[in-house]
Amino acid sequence: MAEPYLRVENLIKKFGPFMALNGVNLEVYPGEVHALLGDNGAGKSTLIKTLAGVHQPSSGQLYIEGKPVNFRSPRDASDAGIGTVYQDLAVNQLMSVTRNFFMGRELKGPLGTLRMAEMDKIAHDEMLKIGIDFSDPTQAVGTMSGGQRQTLAIARAIYFGAKVLILDEPTSALGQKQQMEVLKTIKRVRKRGDIAIIFITHNEIHSQLVADRYTFLALGQVIGAGKAGELSHDEIRRLMAGGAEMKDLEGELAAI
Amino acid sequence: MSDRSEADRLTQESAFMRLVRRPEAGAFIVMLVVVTAITFASDFKAFNALGLKNNIAIISQFGIIATGAAMLMIAGEFDLSIGSMIGFAGMSMAMMLKWGLPFGLGEATPLTAFILTMCMTLFIGWVIGTIVVRSGLSSFIVTLAFLFFLRGVTEVCFRLINQSTQISGLPDFKEESWVAWILGGEVFGWVYDLWFQLGGNINRRGEQWVDGFDSRFLWWLVIAFCAWFVLARTQKGNWIYATGDNKDSARANGVPVNKVKISLFMFTAFCATMFAACQVFDTNTADAAKGNLMELNAIAIAVVGGTLMTGGFGSVIGVAFGAVTFGLVANAVFYIPWLDGSFYRVFVGLVLLAAVFANERIRKRITGGI
Numbered sequence: 257m258a259e260p261y262l263r264v265e266n267l268i269k270k271f272g273p274f275m276a277l278n279g280v281n282l283e284v285y286p287g288e289v290h291a292l293l294g295d296n297g298a299g300k301s302t303l304i305k306t307l308a309g310v311h312q313p314s315s316g317q318l319y320i321e322g323k324p325v326n327f328r329s330p331r332d333a334s335d336a337g338i339g340t341v342y343q344d345l346a347v348n349q350l351m352s353v354t355r356n357f358f359m360g361r362e363l364k365g366p367l368g369t370l371r372m373a374e375m376d377k378i379a380h381d382e383m384l385k386i387g388i389d390f391s392d393p394t395q396a397v398g399t400m401s402g403g404q405r406q407t408l409a410i411a412r413a414i415y416f417g418a419k420v421l422i423l424d425e426p427t428s429a430l431g432q433k434q435q436m437e438v439l440k441t442i443k444r445v446r447k448r449g450d451i452a453i454i455f456i457t458h459n460e461i462h463s464q465l466v467a468d469r470y471t472f473l474a475l476g477q478v479i480g481a482g483k484a485g486e487l488s489h490d491e492i493r494r495l496m497a498g499g500a501e502m503k504d505l506e507g508e509l510a511a512i
Numbered sequence: 513m514s515d516r517s518e519a520d521r522l523t524q525e526s527a528f529m530r531l532v533r534r535p536e537a538g539a540f541i542v543m544l545v546v547v548t549a550i551t552f553a554s555d556f557k558a559f560n561a562l563g564l565k566n567n568i569a570i571i572s573q574f575g576i577i578a579t580g581a582a583m584l585m586i587a588g589e590f591d592l593s594i595g596s597m598i599g600f601a602g603m604s605m606a607m608m609l610k611w612g613l614p615f616g617l618g619e620a621t622p623l624t625a626f627i628l629t630m631c632m633t634l635f636i637g638w639v640i641g642t643i644v645v646r647s648g649l650s651s652f653i654v655t656l657a658f659l660f661f662l663r664g665v666t667e668v669c670f671r672l673i674n675q676s677t678q679i680s681g682l683p684d685f686k687e688e689s690w691v692a693w694i695l696g697g698e699v700f701g702w703v704y705d706l707w708f709q710l711g712g713n714i715n716r717r718g719e720q721w722v723d724g725f726d727s728r729f730l731w732w733l734v735i736a737f738c739a740w741f742v743l744a745r746t747q748k749g750n751w752i753y754a755t756g757d758n759k760d761s762a763r764a765n766g767v768p769v770n771k772v773k774i775s776l777f778m779f780t781a782f783c784a785t786m787f788a789a790c791q792v793f794d795t796n797t798a799d800a801a802k803g804n805l806m807e808l809n810a811i812a813i814a815v816v817g818g819t820l821m822t823g824g825f826g827s828v829i830g831v832a833f834g835a836v837t838f839g840l841v842a843n844a845v846f847y848i849p850w851l852d853g854s855f856y857r858v859f860v861g862l863v864l865l866a867a868v869f870a871n872e873r874i875r876k877r878i879t880g881g882i
Binding site: 330331342344345346347348349350351355358359360361362364367368369370372396398399 | 747
């Protein structure tokens with residue numbers, strides 16, 4: 257059994273009296289897609305924000321390659337190889353693909369000048385690796401589709417050293433075809449073998465298309481986990497709904 | 513169908529179309545129209561030896577402050593205190609030259625007066641920037657406060673120390689001080705020498721008429737070049753665009769958003785001080801009303817030059833075109849006898865409105881809003 261790149265042990269996060277996460281355990285392996293599922297308010301966002309260094313855990317421990325780590329800031333987390341691609345993607349619409357790709361981490365020559373040709377080439381090549389061929393890296397991000405922007409944000413995170421790629425609902429707010437593009441991108445990143453992907457989604461079909469491993473959250477607790485082969489379709493649907501039986505839901509709906 | 517990718521949907525444009533769609537294009541065309549119209553309407557007087565010098569003088573003044581205003585606007589903020597800062601800086605330098613340095617530090621030289629004033633204005637710029645980024649208040653309201661505050665301070669200082677709101681009759685420092693000379697003297701004399709040798713530039717007595725441009729022309733070129741270089745070619749430029757476009761995503765990617773904004777508020781203060789220094793050492797006078805309404809001219813020129821009001825987009829070259837346009841129209845009354853001076857403001861109003869619509873079109877095209 258390979259060692260998990262990232263391990264979360266008994267993670268508890270309280271906001272005042274509110275228990276956001278109540279003892280979460282999670283193991284993330286390189287070369288795998290780990291689907292993190294749960295209803296609104298289940299604690300998914302709190303969990304990934306803790307992994308990304310935005311929140312500090314109230315108790316519990318994170319391990320990177322077996323070593324305990326504490327992230328005091330998002331910078332600590334990204335230095336440790338945790339790249340988070342949030343829903344808003346942190347891209348600037350009016351700026352070019354290249355300028356977005358290197359935003360805040362530009363390649364500098366003498367006098368702080370940008371090494372533009374080199375940056376154009378890197379941005380182009382890195383995006384090609386995970387599936388988009390950009391003829392023009394000077395085009396503004398505003399002209400790109402949602403799926404393409406997602407690819408840009410993912411390629412950027414990988415290029416700047418992400419070993420764990422956290423994708424926060426990358427397929428929501430996209431059209432059918434673009435959702436498939438993003439799933440293909442996830443598959444291509446997985447194929448590299450050295451990057452662990454945490455895939456947060458509401459969509460059980462998407463998760464079943466790409467995920468190797470599942471963790472289900474409800475009310476801040478893990479209510480189910482397992483490998484892709486071990487969970488049946490119905491089991492996944494049941495856990496998605498926070499553990500409620502589909503039959504019960506159907507019954508409740510019929511009663512109204 | 514299947515081998516078509518999303519990237520194919522963006523048509524590659526020809527080099528000409530790209531040129532036409534640059535943010536500077538509109539400003540360039542307006543400039544061409546204005547230059548042509550004024551050339552003929554003034555019967556070429558606007559561009560004779562003296563006309564050119566005087567036009568370049570006001571164009572450079574506009575250019576210096578509009579460059580600062582545009583850089584700040586690209587980073588997503590406004591500075592309404594530019595005009596009052598010009599008055600304050602001019603008052604400060606002239607008062608030191610007349611009454612000596614503050615705190616009994618003795619006689620002022622042009623160098624010490626200039627340096628001390630620059631330190632004060634940069635500090636005020638830093639204070640304004642810090643208030644804006646720390647409080648999260650709109651820069652419009654914070655700098656509006658400084659518009660009143662600085663103008664008031666300027667008038668109060670004049671009345672308390674000088675008993676009059678203007679200073680005139682300062683000695684001409686340009687003779688003995690190189691600082692005064694590079695700020696208020698003349699540059700590019702060789703252009704006019706050459707012009708004279710080629711048979712032009714002659715006054716009624718048959719001597720050489722004009723000796724050189726005001727040195728603020730050189731300062732404008734230097735400031736505009738540096739601003740263009742920083743914005744288009746350096747890491748700091750990328751940070752300025754990123755800050756103005758969406759400061760949250762810029763911050764998430766490690767751009768020091770607050771530092772960018774504060775340094776640009778200091779840059780507008782620097783531009784205002786250069787404007788004032790050139791004026792003081794050129795004319796050897798100061799007046800409490802100097803620089804009045806200049807902040808609005810600067811913003812109007814920046815917008816006409818293709819800078820977006822919402823930030824994240826703009827060009828220093830476009831601003832230069834805008835400065836030429838505004839400078840020529842502001843001076844046109846001197847060369848076209850039948851023209852009423854107030855037509856300048858009519859023109860500014862119309863061009864500004866047209867420019868805002870044009871810029872909005874550009875923004876929508878880029879962000880896919882059409």
